[in-house]
Amino acid sequence: MKKFIQSSDILKLIKDGDTLLVGGFGLSGTPLTLIDEIASSSLKNLTVVSNNLGEPGKGLGKLLLSGCLKKAVGSYFTTNRDAIKAWKEGHLEIELIPQGTLAEAIRCGGAGIGGFYTKTALGTKIGEGKEVKEIDGEKYILEKAIKGDVSLIKAMKADTLGNLVYEYTARNFNPVMATASKIVIAEVDEIVEAGTLSPYEIVTPHVYVDYVVASHYVKVGGVYVESISPD
């Protein structure tokens, strides 16, 4: 049974020092409501694993400004000048991982796989210090699985069992993140009856989803805007 909870309830599920896997590519597929809750909480020393760190003051950018973050793990922070600034001033640790390695490492975290060998970043600064192995005549580096304490993901719809579907390219990192944390919380635009989604269209089976929260954002002109102020 999935628990349908209020957004503020998620603060009981997260503790100081946790590692959060947060879905999204830029602001698309990002759980904006869940992030707002954390940004207005007193949580500290969080590590966020996400492709980007939102934009300045938007999405995960809010978490940075609210001082919750200790570390960010992702592939592309360049577009959030606040993140660069915090990093330069020593307020934020950053771990840069190629986007494909990030996605695969999280998938491994959810799949019981300890690590995998990839050619990406072999011989580069990012690959430095990582084990190099030759397999069948080709060289690879070892990348370890990434797991989280809590995953915060965003879907278009959940059914009443917790099965999820995603809108267009808002899918991105959400399905792999749904598999890789002890607790998985999905923010959704809509909740529909079980049976409404076809077995063929479900992307994230309900087994992966622990809690579902209704989004406080609605889409206007193709962009999410806040509709209900968090209580």
Add this chain to the structure above:
Amino acid sequence: MKKFIQSSDILKLIKDGDTLLVGGFGLSGTPLTLIDEIASSSLKNLTVVSNNLGEPGKGLGKLLLSGCLKKAVGSYFTTNRDAIKAWKEGHLEIELIPQGTLAEAIRCGGAGIGGFYTKTALGTKIGEGKEVKEIDGEKYILEKAIKGDVSLIKAMKADTLGNLVYEYTARNFNPVMATASKIVIAEVDEIVEAGTLSPYEIVTPHVYVDYVVASHYVKVGGVYVESISPD
């Protein structure tokens, strides 16, 4: 552009000694027409990677009887007594791999990953001789990626670009096998216009599919029966 070819054309794409990845779980999701073509060919010393080796005289069981096979790699051969017999008599090599490791190793083959660390089979006869590594305090064994020369897969529908969808649990190993060979040939029940399949329902994007062959089998009473004798 995908090439829509006759089943007999596939013999030009396969050569003696090739490794074939063949979709299916038992007989479900098995490219029966493509197998028939190979069974009636003079191909020799083939290695087949497939979860099972069909049933006696059915599906991949035909390849065994026709003498094309040198080796079978899969997770479960027990239900094909011909395979057991051939193995006992020294006519067939068998490599037994846990089902999950088989699926993951093929996925890695298609993903440019050289190998991965799993707990499955650690400390067992199947894990013997494989590298053991401790990652974050947990022990794993190394499993290497599996790639093929030719993948023979079965889908329900292809569109004219080569995008594929699968019927129910006939999906099984087909999507991963579609990624992991130099040449990928899909046997399908139906070919529909591109645009007929929604971007959300496509399971195997056309990039993975090189050739499409119309099946000679039709489903009667829930079971595939031959409809057109291969010419």
Add this chain to the structure above:
Amino acid sequence: MSQSARIKIAKRIAQELSDGEIVNLGVGIPTLIPDYLGDKKVYLQSENGLLGMGPTPEPQQVNMDLISASKKPITMEIGASLFDSSDSFVMIRGGHIDVAVLGILQVDEFGEIANWSVPGKDVLGVGGAMDLVAGAKKIILASTHQAKDGSPKLVKKLTYPTSGGKKANMLVTEHAVFTFSNKGVELVEILSDISLEELQKITGANFTISQELIRN
């Protein structure tokens, strides 16, 4: 074994399952369990690519492309989802299956399982057995108390090849229920009219007896 003994085992294991759990059922006795769940709603995972396996279809609705891991025709329950084999084993190996109910050849007194290969016999199949052993959160074993030749299934030390280091939590036979821990195996329930002495005689391992032993 008689069908009634098989049903007794299935019924007893059904009691162990909780509402909302994700369960993978091995071949044989475990496949009988869904008939004895009553009002409990568990979600059955089939390793060939389905979550939400339903009962056997009517004959005219059989489609051999909608089958269980035992290759039997099935149906889909409301809320079921389909996926490929690699995603199915993400679910199994990643620790997302609450309970795997498995048949066995042997289990040792700490719960280590042998369920895929008989030495000297031509068993050339492992299927998903080792994946389920490695990945399921809880493992319940469903087995006759003795093999056909009368040898015990619960043994001091495995003589059959192990299925992996992960340990089972519980064994249910037609005679008894045992639980496993680091300290060894404990008898928690007697399911037949067998005497303790007789049970000890047909069991290959030393077991402790729970202070709350239940005798049905």
Add this chain to the structure above:
Amino acid sequence: MSQSARIKIAKRIAQELSDGEIVNLGVGIPTLIPDYLGDKKVYLQSENGLLGMGPTPEPQQVNMDLISASKKPITMEIGASLFDSSDSFVMIRGGHIDVAVLGILQVDEFGEIANWSVPGKDVLGVGGAMDLVAGAKKIILASTHQAKDGSPKLVKKLTYPTSGGKKANMLVTEHAVFTFSNKGVELVEILSDISLEELQKITGANFTISQELIRN
């Protein structure tokens, strides 16, 4: 750089693409290429989870959940498919992308690329650059001939951090087309009215000149 120079580069690379190819376009100049493909049908892959990327939508059809890897609104072509990031990088890293067109900071005379990090500058982003370098079957580089400070992009030895060992096949600048091989870099085409001497002067590596050098 002037828009006309950028368009010249995009046009020239468009000529290199063939009907039916699967192509991933990096940010910047590469995103101009689709406008110059004419009748050629190539399939654009976007690493955030789409194969079959179509042109920019009309303003009223913009949906910021249907975006390119450059985070710009896009549409889907007929036959497009959606997938998650891990499946997207199976496609990229598994060698299924026919051509990646990438921007660069530098490239050396054997085609080794630096395109993610400037020493001493706060570039904290790699994105999919290294994955595309490692995985694409063919790599075409789209770049101005010189950086803003006038330094050459094509150099003898990288001074910027490498993006990985895999080599580019071709470099197209506003002045010239170069191809790379184990033997080094070769000038195959001159695209502007620049003299050979001047081209050599503004290029940081020694290049051979193709016997079939084309001068447009």
